[in-house]
Amino acid sequence: MEKLYELSNEGRYDLIVLDTPPSRNALDFLDAPRRLSEFIDSRSLQLLTMPGRVGLRVLGRGTGMAFSVMQRATGIDLLRDLGEFFRAFGDMTDGFRERAGRVNELLGQRTTSFVLVTSPRREAIDEGIWFHRRLKDAGLPFSGVIANRVATSTGRARRAELIEQVGDDLAGRVLDSYDAARRLAERDQANLDLLRRRLGRTPLLEVPHLEDDVHDLDGLRRMDEYLFGHG
Numbered sequence: 642m643e644k645l646y647e648l649s650n651e652g653r654y655d656l657i658v659l660d661t662p663p664s665r666n667a668l669d670f671l672d673a674p675r676r677l678s679e680f681i682d683s684r685s686l687q688l689l690t691m692p693g694r695v696g697l698r699v700l701g702r703g704t705g706m707a708f709s710v711m712q713r714a715t716g717i718d719l720l721r722d723l724g725e726f727f728r729a730f731g732d733m734t735d736g737f738r739e740r741a742g743r744v745n746e747l748l749g750q751r752t753t754s755f756v757l758v759t760s761p762r763r764e765a766i767d768e769g770i771w772f773h774r775r776l777k778d779a780g781l782p783f784s785g786v787i788a789n790r791v792a793t794s795t796g797r798a799r800r801a802e803l804i805e806q807v808g809d810d811l812a813g814r815v816l817d818s819y820d821a822a823r824r825l826a827e828r829d830q831a832n833l834d835l836l837r838r839r840l841g842r843t844p845l846l847e848v849p850h851l852e853d854d855v856h857d858l859d860g861l862r863r864m865d866e867y868l869f870g871h872g
Contacts, residue, residue, distance in 0.1 A: 642673050642744045649747055668775055671748065674741035754784040759836075761791050761829035770839045785844035787868065788833055793849045794819075794826035 648657055661667035747753060755776050759769040769786060776783045804812045837845055848867045855864055 642670055643740060646740060646744045646747055668772070671779060671781070674744045678738050678741045748781060751782065754782050756784050757786045759786060759788055761788055761832045763832050766832045766836050769836055773840060773843070783843060785846065786836065786840060787846050787848060788836075789848045790850040791833070791847045792822065792825040792829045794823040 645657065645659060648654065659670075661670065757769055757772050759765045773783060773786075806812075807815065833845065833847065846868060848864065851860070851863065853860065855861060
């Protein structure tokens with residue numbers, strides 16, 4: 642988060658994209674500035690910065706016994722070492738607290754936008770609904786959803802025409818494959834309809850399941866057609 646703030650303030654870039662893992666832990670970074678500020682102001686940190694035995698007594702008998710056992714087992718006075726570390730850390734707390742506040746401001750600015758990239762699978766849709774609610778509750782700017790690798794099915798398969806072209810046996814297998822693809826496309830659309838209902842007026846863009854991986858400029862141009870409508 643500090644790096645994001647640093648890059649934003651440099652003014653060298655027109656756009657900064659932060660790509661997060663596709664899981665609920667992806668939003669942990671939203672809480673990081675707040676958690677850091679709370680830790681800096683917490684009683685636990687204040688106790689750890691007290692002189693070794695004073696802090697040990699204040700922390701309580703059970704904690705004191707645990708630290709004593711660790712010291713006997715390892716030869717390391719963990720409480721003393723933690724105290725020294727956090728006392729040194731204490732000189733930087735004001736700077737951390739200030740930057741954490743600035744990062745929170747950056748995330749809430751109108752120039753910041755959150756976009757969810759998901760798939761049409763039901764578990765991914767449920768995650769997307771959770772993400773949307775989480776961002777909305779946090780008052781963060783949410784721009785829309787991109788549904789990637791959406792199954793599509795067009796046209797109609799005619800048994801008679803297929804039998805005439807490829808024979809009865811192969812025509813049956815082709816029709817079975819077509820029916821499976823059609824059911825998959827219907828399932829994807831049902832899941833996306835559920836997501837649309839939960840999103841309300843939030844835009845949702847669909848990108849179909851492409852034949853090849855996107856790994857070159859031609860692939861990016863195809864993605865551009867679906868995302869931005871450029872021919």
